[in-house]
Amino acid sequence: MKQDGVWDNKNIICDVLGRAPDVEMGSFGDGWSLCRWRQFVGTYTLPALPQPIFTVHVAGKPQVKTWDRDGWTETSSIPGCATIVPAGMPTGWLVDGELDVVTLSMSSDVLAGQPHAEQFNKMRFAFADPLGVALTRQILSELYAPQAEERTAYVSAMVNALKAHILSGPPAHGNPTEIPVSDFSAYRLHKIMNAVLANPAEEHSLDAMAAVAGVTPSHFCRLFKKATGISPHQYVMKARLDRAQQMLVQTDLSLAALSEVTGFTSQSHFSRAFRSWFGMAPSDYRQQERRGLH
Template identity: 70%
Template sequence: MPPRNKVGTNESIIIDALGRMPDIQLGSDDDGWQLCRWRQFVGTYTLPALPDPVFTVHIAGKPQVKTWDRDGWSELSSMPGCATIVPSGQETGWLVDGELDVVTLSVSSHILKAAPAADQFRRLRFAFTDPLGVALTRQVLAELYAPPSPARDIYVGAMVNALKAHMLRGPISASGDDIPTAAFSAYRLHHVMNAVQQRPQASHSLEEMAAQAGITPSHFCRVFRKAAGMSPINM
């Protein structure tokens, strides 16, 4: 899975915008995807229109990343554990003021023509919760930092194709109440994160968030830090 940095690709455009190469880059021309991890300190930057849509997962780094929204920075912020879809053909602006640490999955536009959820790639979807997409992305990263082997490469390719399939499928129709959950689960954590995203200016106490998750404040701190890489009081 060699990297592809041909002129005019998503990756070459992002490299020009950030001024550096990605930490990790792999791709499959046959399957129509390119996956990269970008990690550096950055202030603000403009990303020119991309030829292909991008599924982005906020892995770590700055917890209050914003995007340009009409005439100012968005009230909504992205934090580790959030996903964003950047459509093709749309210039975007980004405010980081800290460490940028994201994984991008570019998917060839021609593949979207047969995708049942192609409409979701026609507009910017910023900082939404996607537990499965984030989990798949983190698993791919874990494998990429493991010792290389032919078996690992096959597994990574299968995992990225699963992430691409999840991305192309679009949101599931079932509501959260229809999904059986354990006493605590990734769904409950993302439910809390989603509530914070929907009301960014409200006061979200540790006790309130822990109560929403149905666990003690100390336990909530531990699981949140493990999942998002930061303390919940820093959101």
């Protein structure tokens, strides 16, 4: 529908993708709108949206990039990541495989007076938000279930919890050193994910990550995959490959040296992993990207 003579977020995205959302809930009459979108490989240019949008990457191939000034971002969004797109900012998207995301758009009236509303004033791409992802997945599972009065009330409560979580500020706000709980928590998962992203070359063994989470390794694997859509090993591997991808362009390190500093056991292991993930050899990627810079 149109708001004050302009399309809302849902209609603009529908126009760009050429399809309606798979499922939707809410409307801008209520000040918010939640939609699930599934799209396949391609590049998409999204014009400036009238409302800011919080996006959760729930599934699909882990290779989604956005346009950043003069090229595609070195890092990629993977299932389990969240992205904030501010109002009034055109964006470009590169999708290598199926894209499966949920968007939550909120009106300026909903954001007015919120303590962390400024987080919606700038682009924030592919950050870890385990609680936001877990809430979104739970909402989706209920939306696809048979409708009942009690389920409608439950879904509304979950959406309200997701909105409250988002409006409380991004995960980067505050960084407490101790959380006084013994059970597994979203904070602990977020702490583990950030530690991997900060130092992907470190070992990050399953036993060590599970110890930080305070659960057994097998239970940690289940919890991690439920929250992010991928295994802990895949998450560590993706973080290493993203760092290697940056260094291929920004440094002159040999492939052997680069594989060592990014945590791979050998150059051949690095090359196989890179080709499997990105579809080309690391040396070919370096040449391709450097040609594009000239």
